[in-house]
Amino acid sequence: MLDTEIKYLLNDIALNNNRTSFKRVYLFYYSKLFWFAKSFVKTDEAAEEIIDDVFLNLWMQRARLTDIGNFSNYCYMAVKNKSLTHVSKAKLNQVNIDDVEVEIADSAATGEDKMICSDTTALINNSLSKLSDQCKLVFKLVKEDGLKYREVAELLNLSIKTVEYHMGNALRQISVGIINSQKDQVPAHGKVLSEK
Known part of the structure; x- marks a missing residue:
């Protein structure tokens, strides 16, 4: 999804309370933010909860979405902050991303x-x-x-x-x-x- 499309969707959410646009943004960022959160919190459940919290806050503050300069950066920072809060509460001090693997697009024909x-x-x-x-x-x-x-x-x-x-x-x-x-x-x- 291009930055211009993201900006269009954010405007649609902020001005028209459009849930469909919000869902598109959520689905676009979900997997990227999921692995990022999981690198801090270690469990799928905690990572899912963090992402849901971040997007719930975004929905509650949707009128201000147009004020965000770099939405992608904003999402990563919000997930990072929530993850660190979760880690400090759970007394987990170690980040482990050994399971991170590079995915190469499967566009090969033969x-x-x-x-x-x-x-x-x-x-x-x-x-x-x-x-x-x-x-x-x-x-x-x-x-x-x-x-x-x-x-x-x-x-x-x-x-x-x-x-x-x-x-x-x-x-x-x-x-x-x-x-x-x-x-x-x-x-x-x-x-x-x-x-x-």
């Missing part, structure tokens, strides 16, 4: 393309599994959710340089994984397979 796509996804996920939790989270927010480095820095209370460092580290790890996998597939030099 079986071979799908197999290559699957292999690439596995290779990337294997490379990412070697990173720190924070590095994985930064990578996912930038590459999968499309947030800018500045937005990720604000969201996670990091400097932009730290976000850049984590992205560089993640991309370097993926590159090393790809290079190593290609080395495994190249025949040794000097061997002649067939000669006439």
Whole structure:
């Protein structure tokens, strides 16, 4: 969904109390916010409750939706704040996103393309599994959710340089994984397979 479409829907919600538009916004953001909340609170139930609370508050304050400059950032910050409140109440102090995996769009047409796509996804996920939790989270927010480095820095209370460092580290790890996998597939030099 484009930013212009989100703004249109938010205006429709704020001015016309349109529940259908609200549902579209909710469904668009739900999965992104769900995994983000879950990285803090660990359980599906708590993550669902947090997202529902955030969207209930948005509905109750719907007349002010047009005042929000960056709605996506606002949602992430609201979920983060509610998650941290939940964590402090539950005395959970550790963020764990080991289960975060990169999803590559399955637009491949042939079986071979799908197999290559699957292999690439596995290779990337294997490379990412070697990173720190924070590095994985930064990578996912930038590459999968499309947030800018500045937005990720604000969201996670990091400097932009730290976000850049984590992205560089993640991309370097993926590159090393790809290079190593290609080395495994190249025949040794000097061997002649067939000669006439």
